[in-house]
Amino acid sequence: MLEKEIAGFGASGRNGGWCSALFPRSTASLERKHGRDAALAMRRAMVATVDEVGRASADAGIDADFVKGGTIAYARSRVQLAAARAEVAEAASYGVDALELWGADRVHAAGALGAAFDPACARLHPAKLVRGLAAAVEARGAAIAEQTEVLDYRPGRVETAHGSVTCDRLVIATEGYGATLRPTHRRVLPLYSLMIATEPLPDAFWDEIGIAHGQTFADFRHLVIYGQRTADNRFAFGGRGARYHWGSAIRPEYDRVQRVFDHLRRTLGELFPVLDSARFRDAAVTHRWGGPLGVPRDWHATASYDPATRTAWAGGYVGDGLSTTNLAGRTLADLMTGTDSDLTRLPWVNHRSRSWEPEPLRFAGANAGLLATQFADIEERVTKRRSLIARVMGPLTGH
Numbered sequence: 204m205l206e207k208e209i210a211g212f213g214a215s216g217r218n219g220g221w222c223s224a225l226f227p228r229s230t231a232s233l234e235r236k237h238g239r240d241a242a243l244a245m246r247r248a249m250v251a252t253v254d255e256v257g258r259a260s261a262d263a264g265i266d267a268d269f270v271k272g273g274t275i276a277y278a279r280s281r282v283q284l285a286a287a288r289a290e291v292a293e294a295a296s297y298g299v300d301a302l303e304l305w306g307a308d309r310v311h312a313a314g315a316l317g318a319a320f321d322p323a324c325a326r327l328h329p330a331k332l333v334r335g336l337a338a339a340v341e342a343r344g345a346a347i348a349e350q351t352e353v354l355d356y357r358p359g360r361v362e363t364a365h366g367s368v369t370c371d372r373l374v375i376a377t378e379g380y381g382a383t384l385r386p387t388h389r390r391v392l393p394l395y396s397l398m399i400a401t402e403p404l405p406d407a408f409w410d411e412i413g414i415a416h417g418q419t420f421a422d423f424r425h426l427v428i429y430g431q432r433t434a435d436n437r438f439a440f441g442g443r444g445a446r447y448h449w450g451s452a453i454r455p456e457y458d459r460v461q462r463v464f465d466h467l468r469r470t471l472g473e474l475f476p477v478l479d480s481a482r483f484r485d486a487a488v489t490h491r492w493g494g495p496l497g498v499p500r501d502w503h504a505t506a507s508y509d510p511a512t513r514t515a516w517a518g519g520y521v522g523d524g525l526s527t528t529n530l531a532g533r534t535l536a537d538l539m540t541g542t543d544s545d546l547t548r549l550p551w552v553n554h555r556s557r558s559w560e561p562e563p564l565r566f567a568g569a570n571a572g573l574l575a576t577q578f579a580d581i582e583e584r585v586t587k588r589r590s591l592i593a594r595v596m597g598p599l600t601g602h
């Protein structure tokens with residue numbers, strides 16, 4: 204394994220720790236593209252993968268704070284409640300995801316009229332998981348060359364900053380960073396997601412807002428937010444909203460945008476006003492970070508293998524890669540060993556997304572999309588109707 208920094212430097216070591224059954228393309232859009240049976244098979248594989256991550260990490264002796272408590276998506280307006288109802292009804296019609304509609308009496312976020320609860324989600328500590336996995340594969344004989352930047356590659360040969368490496372088969376797993384390499388430059392768009400963590404809060408606080416260990420939370424706004432209660436009782440809370448950078452550039456300073464950090468802290472207070480009450484308002488934000496995730500042009504992740512060039516590619520998970528990378532790993536293992544299995548028949552196998560546009564179109568499109576998503580939330584607040592902008596954007600973002 205050739206790694207430019209250290210194993211876990213990328214999104215895998217700094218994500219929100221939602222080990223979820225989410226896939227960037229909705230079930231309905233998978234059905235439209237691949238047919239109902241294939242869409243249902245993909246959903247079943249994703250739901251099973253949540254438990255598989257827990258099983259595999261326990262088997263490898265990794266304590267990554269894995270607790271499966273499900274995820275609560277608050278509906279904080281009538282429009283959001285209608286969206287929650289529709290999501291639960293759609294899941295029921297497919298019969299795989301066991302979503303539940305919760306009434307206002309069961310949820311404690313400000314203004315929540317209800318929530319959609321998905322039991323197929325675990326909370327974990329991503330850096331503990333990825334460092335544990337790195338140690339586990341090394342113990343089984345794999346070599347990880349850290350501080351080894353790949354400069355370019357072609358079938359059977361990889362050029363690194365320290366020399367060439369030849370290989371029988373090649374797996375490309377660079378996700379958002381693929382944008383910095385020639386062969387994958389336009390295959391994924393690096394989209395930044397940023398996070399904050401607070402100091403540990405007392406159990407009484409968590410009881411008051413109704414978030415148990417193992418539970419993660421979000422709401423039905425369009426500009427994604429996501430949170431968890433960490434094992435040591437902190438909020439780890441993140442969201443999108445940082446802009447796309449010209450030429451798909453990735454730089455350390457893009458991980459930290461004060462405007463977004465401030466917005467995240469404000470949003471936490473809006474969701475749970477007790478955090479801003481005299482009792483807790485001094486609770487400090489102790490950590491701030493961010494990183495790039497990888498967005499394919501059609502928001503369709505893939506696990507692919509080309510036997511002719513003996514090259515595999517897995518990625519395009521958008522914000523849902525924690526568990527999906529596990530499914531990708533198992534799927535690539537079967538594809539590369541020529542094993543015909545349920546995994547190799549899943550509809551994302553060998554899917555090809557078209558490339559992103561060259562600049563300046565990519566810059567204009569990505570940032571216009573971001574703005575449109577922000578406007579969609581404003582539009583819903585003002586009109587109290589489901590956003591027209593979101594409806595137009597839906598097919599472009601895998602819905």
Ligand SMILES: Cc1cc2nc3c(=O)[nH]c(=O)nc-3n(C[C@H](O)[C@H](O)[C@H](O)COP(=O)(O)OP(=O)(O)OC[C@H]3O[C@@H](n4cnc5c(N)ncnc54)[C@H](O)[C@@H]3O)c2cc1C
Nearest residue numbers: 207213214215218219220221353378380494522523524525
């Ligand atoms: C802030 C944030 C929050 C997120 N929250 C969640 C979440 O809660 N749940 C969820 O499911 N998903 C989440 N995601 C997405 C998820 O983390 C990713 O989809 C997943 O980790 C991708 O894994 P990966 O191994 O494919 O890529 P990465 O983990 O990004 O790994 C790519 C690796 O390639 C290395 N690399 C880059 N360039 C080179 C080079 N030239 N040579 C050698 N090595 C190179 C990098 O250093 C990096 O270690 C989040 C992402 C971010 C950024």
